[in-house]
Amino acid sequence: MRKQEAVEVVEIRKPIPVAEAVERVLSHAGKTGTETVPLEESEGRVLASPVRATHPVPPFNRSPYDGFAVRSQDTAGASGSSRVRFRVIDEIGAGTVSAKTVGEGEAVRIMTGAPVPDGADAVVMFEQTVEDGEAFTIRKPFEPLENVSLKGEDLEEGEEVVPAGSFIHAGTVAVLATFGYAEVEVAKQPTVGILATGTELVDVTEPLAPGKIRNSNSPMIAAQLRRMGIGYKLYDAQSDDLDAVAEAIESALTETDVLITTGGVSVGDFDYLPAVYGRIGADVLFNKVAMRPGSVTTVAAGSGKLLFGLSGNPSSCFTGFELFTRPALLRMMGANKPFLPHTKAVLGEDFTKANPFDRFVRAVYDGKTATPAGFNKSNAVSSIARGNALIVLPGGTRGYRAGDEVDVLLLGMEEGSAKWME
Numbered sequence: 001m002r003k004q005e006a007v008e009v010v011e012i013r014k015p016i017p018v019a020e021a022v023e024r025v026l027s028h029a030g031k032t033g034t035e036t037v038p039l040e041e042s043e044g045r046v047l048a049s050p051v052r053a054t055h056p057v058p059p060f061n062r063s064p065y066d067g068f069a070v071r072s073q074d075t076a077g078a079s080g081s082s083r084v085r086f087r088v089i090d091e092i093g094a095g096t097v098s099a100k101t102v103g104e105g106e107a108v109r110i111m112t113g114a115p116v117p118d119g120a121d122a123v124v125m126f127e128q129t130v131e132d133g134e135a136f137t138i139r140k141p142f143e144p145l146e147n148v149s150l151k152g153e154d155l156e157e158g159e160e161v162v163p164a165g166s167f168i169h170a171g172t173v174a175v176l177a178t179f180g181y182a183e184v185e186v187a188k189q190p191t192v193g194i195l196a197t198g199t200e201l202v203d204v205t206e207p208l209a210p211g212k213i214r215n216s217n218s219p220m221i222a223a224q225l226r227r228m229g230i231g232y233k234l235y236d237a238q239s240d241d242l243d244a245v246a247e248a249i250e251s252a253l254t255e256t257d258v259l260i261t262t263g264g265v266s267v268g269d270f271d272y273l274p275a276v277y278g279r280i281g282a283d284v285l286f287n288k289v290a291m292r293p294g295s296v297t298t299v300a301a302g303s304g305k306l307l308f309g310l311s312g313n314p315s316s317c318f319t320g321f322e323l324f325t326r327p328a329l330l331r332m333m334g335a336n337k338p339f340l341p342h343t344k345a346v347l348g349e350d351f352t353k354a355n356p357f358d359r360f361v362r363a364v365y366d367g368k369t370a371t372p373a374g375f376n377k378s379n380a381v382s383s384i385a386r387g388n389a390l391i392v393l394p395g396g397t398r399g400y401r402a403g404d405e406v407d408v409l410l411l412g413m414e415e416g417s418a419k420w421m422e
């Protein structure tokens, strides 16, 4: 049944600019607080406090090569015709400290990573020597500190290495381990729910029937969240029934900070999300954005929770998540770079459609050129699979030509290259 039998006038929504919509969402993104996690579970999380170097790196002057530690002054004048001879007084590997002090004409056999012994100030690689029992000769002079990795050359004690709000990746983990962080203070993750609406939806495991389609939005959003390292609760999809949808949303809100719904946000007879927001007393921040796809993206806030009413159309849903949900979740976690990375690219083919609204075109970006990824309507699922970027074509423009410079948002979905560098 339709939601209303009486003659009705369709609501005319006023679109707001994308940047303003993003700003409204971010201003409602409350902080999640912090928690401590084991180092090995920290990858993908947002660092809550800065990492400072608690000691210099390297912590001591060390050898970068396998060879001999010598006094540079003793190498003066060495040449092919006048080789200088050294006597080996000790041998150390990484992890061992020599108890000896290197004196005139003496050397310590030293391996990569071992501390340069007292007295020595240069390292001669094995390949630069001719060995002869407990002695060796060299044919060139060495500068003071030649072939020495200096204490603190990588990081000075007290230096801020990684600021709070950074995304923890493998390199960050290496730094954390270097300074003995067995546990890491990170931002708590918001509890996010996913709830698809639509009488036409069947689950991915179910057969199709006339008029039905599989629910691709829920698994897609789940994957978008997993890519951000964020967990989620996946709720059963709901038919377009106002009471059922309202109940499911109210119930989900008791256990989530952020609820992402898909479908039912436009002006159709069975689009019940606007009515649900009214029923639960949520404040609608906007329900029309001057963009395509995703113009009907709706965001509401209430009781400290954020409700993302993403469009049912797959490309609109995907884009709404990337443009609004993603930065909001990152802002909640205190991330200092919540927006998608962007760059300039050369448009790979003509795009002649006029743009009344900002257009976000699913595209393949290869580091230089961005080419639309095929069928690019709001209902497309193909171009979200094929694309790895969004070309941004500003509203009010009349179309673009191949070779034009365009802005591109990068989705972090780059694949490897089929060939080694050319």
Ligand SMILES: Nc1nc2c(c(=O)[nH]1)N[C@H]1C(S)=C(S)[C@@H](COP(=O)(O)OP(=O)(O)OC[C@H]3O[C@@H](n4cnc5c(N)ncnc54)[C@H](O)[C@@H]3O)O[C@H]1N2
Binding pocket: 196, 197, 198, 200, 201, 213, 214, 215, 216, 217, 218, 262, 263, 264, 265, 266, 267, 268, 271, 294, 295, 296, 310, 311, 312, 313, 314, 316, 378, 379
């Ligand atoms: N008279 C108007 N009609 C429409 C307008 C408008 O302004 N005036 N806006 C259009 C735009 S733009 C979009 S986008 C869609 C948005 O629709 P809804 O967000 O209300 O979503 P639904 O109506 O529920 O579904 C739209 C479309 O997407 C398919 N769908 C829904 N859920 C899923 C899912 N989980 N997985 C895959 N596909 C899904 C659904 O079957 C529909 O085909 O409204 C336009 N109409």
Ligand code: MOO
Binding pocket: 291, 292, 293, 294, 295, 296, 297, 311, 313, 315, 316, 378, 379
């Ligand atoms: O919201 Mo719609 O995606 O603009 O086609």
Ligand SMILES: [Mg+2]
Binding pocket: 263, 264, 265, 266, 267, 268, 270, 271, 312
């Ligand atoms: Mg609809």
